[in-house]
Amino acid sequence: MKTLKIAIQKSGRLNEKSVELLKNCGLSFENYKSSLISPVSNFPLEILFLRDDDIPEYVQDGIADLGIVGENVIQETEVKVSYLQKLGFGKCSLKVAITNNSDIEQLSDLNGKSIATTYPVILGKFLQKNSIDADIRTISGSVEISPGLGLADAICDLVSTGGTLKSNGLKAFADVMSSEAVLIGRKGSENDILIQELIQRIQSVLRAKETKYVVLNAPSANLAEVLALLPGVKSPSVVPLAEEGWVAVHTVIPERDFWDRISQLKQAGAQGIVVMPIEKIIL
Ligand SMILES: Nc1ncnc2c1ncn2[C@@H]1O[C@H](COP(=O)(O)OP(=O)(O)OP(=O)(O)O)[C@@H](O)[C@H]1O
Ligand SMILES: O=P(O)(O)OC[C@H]1O[C@H](OP(=O)(O)OP(=O)(O)O)[C@H](O)[C@@H]1O
Numbered sequence: 001m002k003t004l005k006i007a008i009q010k011s012g013r014l015n016e017k018s019v020e021l022l023k024n025c026g027l028s029f030e031n032y033k034s035s036l037i038s039p040v041s042n043f044p045l046e047i048l049f050l051r052d053d054d055i056p057e058y059v060q061d062g063i064a065d066l067g068i069v070g071e072n073v074i075q076e077t078e079v080k081v082s083y084l085q086k087l088g089f090g091k092c093s094l095k096v097a098i099t100n101n102s103d104i105e106q107l108s109d110l111n112g113k114s115i116a117t118t119y120p121v122i123l124g125k126f127l128q129k130n131s132i133d134a135d136i137r138t139i140s141g142s143v144e145i146s147p148g149l150g151l152a153d154a155i156c157d158l159v160s161t162g163g164t165l166k167s168n169g170l171k172a173f174a175d176v177m178s179s180e181a182v183l184i185g186r187k188g189s190e191n192d193i194l195i196q197e198l199i200q201r202i203q204s205v206l207r208a209k210e211t212k213y214v215v216l217n218a219p220s221a222n223l224a225e226v227l228a229l230l231p232g233v234k235s236p237s238v239v240p241l242a243e244e245g246w247v248a249v250h251t252v253i254p255e256r257d258f259w260d261r262i263s264q265l266k267q268a269g270a271q272g273i274v275v276m277p278i279e280k281i282i283l
């Protein structure tokens with residue numbers, strides 16, 4: 001039987017979440033820091049642990065069938081791969097940032113300036129699109145210190161909390177792209193049966209992450225009002241309680257409108273609300 005290969009980051013921002021996602025998909029493997037390849041014992045899959053920069057090309061060239069990597073790295077390496085699934089972690093933005101005391105006020109002020117980055121390809125396209133003629137200084141890391149060292153007038157780097165910019169006396173100036181981790185495959189690989197199975201497992205984990213299993217008690221007289229607040233996977237389950245005139249309602253509700261709903265439910269007479277995490281939702 002064919003064995004798939006999936007490339008994930010060996011260490012760094014995406015490693016832990018990538019391993020966690022695969023484990024949550026029911027895949028059983030050892031995550032030795034020293035080994036660069038790990039077989040999955042209960043699915044025809046091998047996991048390759050790589051530098052994230054190499055993952056898009058490995059997938060494009062068929063050395064790995066699948067990869068988990070940030071969209072920023074895919075765009076920078078200009079590979080031709082299929083985006084199979086956004087994964088909801090590793091969220092960040094690529095931004096141009098300037099020093100707090102900079103005289104740069106609008107995009108056109110970047111003309112003639114130097115910008116340090118580890119993303120010369122994406123930045124080059126952004127500058128071209130905005131008809132800006134600036135000098136791109138490609139460096140391999142610690143980009144945020146370059147204006148302080150007099151190496152560049154501005155930087156283009158990844159930002160999430162903004163803490164690194166702030167601690168280096170910089171402020172965000174322009175958004176270049178937003179990014180998150182994605183599952184990629186070779187062009188056409190989405191038709192492969194094993195890959196489809198893996199995507200389905202990943203989707204069931206992601207769906208479950210976005211939702212909570214809620215059990216609550218409510219007076220039967222208020223049931224209609226409570227049910228109107230609870231869209232279930234299909235329809236909420238209603239179970240009579242031992243105490244006359246009360247029911248227990250079981251349902252699945254999206255995390256994003258969770259708190260809103262909880263307060264509305266309480267107003268509608270719901271009590272003893274228990275919220276539980278869900279491992280998988282298979283549709
Ligand atoms: N501050 C951040 N918050 C959230 N996600 C981030 C952040 N910084 C980077 N990322 C995402 O995580 C990916 C990996 O970041 P990391 O800093 O570990 O990369 P790296 O140092 O290039 O790692 P490698 O050693 O594998 O080359 C980035 O390409 C980006 O998609
Ligand atoms: O906005 P913040 O939350 O401060 O995050 C931004 C920082 O995160 C990334 O680096 P990382 O910490 O991954 O280290 P690296 O530069 O060694 O890759 C990025 O290159 C920024 O420096």
Ligand SMILES: [Mg+2]
Nearest residue numbers: 051052053054
């Ligand atoms: Mg890298």
